[in-house]
Amino acid sequence: MYQQIVVLTGAGISAESGIKTFRDQDGLWEQHHIEDVATPEGYARDIDLVERFYNSRWENLHSGEVKPNPAHVALAKLEAEFPGKLLVITQNVDDLHERSGSKRLLHMHGELSKGRCPQSLQTFVLREPFSEDNCCTCCIPAKRLRPHIVWFGEMPFGMDRIHDALDTCDLFIAIGTSGTVYPAAGFVDSANHHGAQTVEVNLVEADRHSQFQYHLTGKAGDIVPQLVDTILAGETVGNQSFNQQLASALSA
Template sequence: MYQQIVILTGAGISAESGLRTFRDQDGLWEQHNIEEVATPEGYANNPLLVERFYNERWRQFHDGSIEPNASHIALAKLEQEFEGDLLVVTQNIDDLHERGGSKRLLHMHGELSKGRCPRSKQTFVLREPFGPEHTCTCCIPAQRLRPHIVWFGEMPIGLDRIQHALDSCDLFIAIGTSGTVYPAAGFVDTANHHGAQTVEVNIMPVDRHSQFQYHLEGKASELVPRLVDNILSGKVISDLL
């Protein structure tokens, strides 16, 4: 039934795997001001603090208790069995989609498992937390790698590719994201403008200002596998309601 699908995932899909979200209700990121640990200026002022902040997240991801949940696995199944075009765009910096089996994936906010050369922008996979020994191999002299994270004030990764996919998709699904921060907040408007069906999957009740045509309320781990099975069987979103 559908030919081109774009899926946006946010913190909610990882929270079901046991990952804490960075931002607390008081606006702090793990007891730090955003300006300290999530901006280029903060990194320039205190790179050791920023590295320590992301190293704590890195250890959480790799403590052995965090695993992909049913929604990650269902999206990988959709990728493998769907005959049309599919792009999963995630706002998450963890690797749970990859570990769940997804390959057609774009990390618009970067990846915690990588460091980036500040000069060439080349990325390098990190097998251990950040330290002074992590330098690039692309420059002379070698540059100290920075976290491959999109901070506030920086441009998200792959926006041209995302825009192209949204312009031509016939189904856009947002899973576990509040959809209030731009540019991701504008994805639903773009999809609607081009005639796609738009669906929100969220544990929170629907916002009365939501631009999504359909809203599925509940846990992603329960709803996404069902949604994927319906898509693969040729059903439309309204069959779920």
């Protein structure tokens, strides 16, 4: 059985729960310029516009219509039952992993349900949409909270922890994110370099430039539960028994 697993999740896993992605043809950038709503400069220029943009996302996430899908649930099951080390890194800013029970989780691009003090950098759970009334309790006078989101030009969170995990894992899985776009491209290179097996789960066929050793094409909600069950059964990716069990489960 594997000893240490790192999982990276991207927009594709949340799209199956009804959350729009940013790069789709009808994605979230359609009505906005990136530089206006996803940069520190845009925030400094028009706080109200940026807050409206993220409030719309926040309201959608808390509408009751968006729920974890079987892929989120399966990763929580992997955390609960896998006897080795596990780290789930997500590029997504929603809380669907948490709703499924995941705790060994790193939000590298921030969290939609939190605000951050621009001075102390302390974070606060956002129980209502952003407004000038959402202020920190760590400063005098209190500072207006900004979205706890990594914008373009800002450094993703937890990179040291991520690289440490990739350097020592024996299995790296990327779900719903392109293996040829950073950070996933850099992550898979690092995992390959240190001798891990690398697996891509995506709705589209693997890009010919992909560095992943194994590719599973289809919906995350279909593939990930079976992948998790096969791993928990003690099988390793690529061996005949693993392939037979996964193929049998997906065809059932």
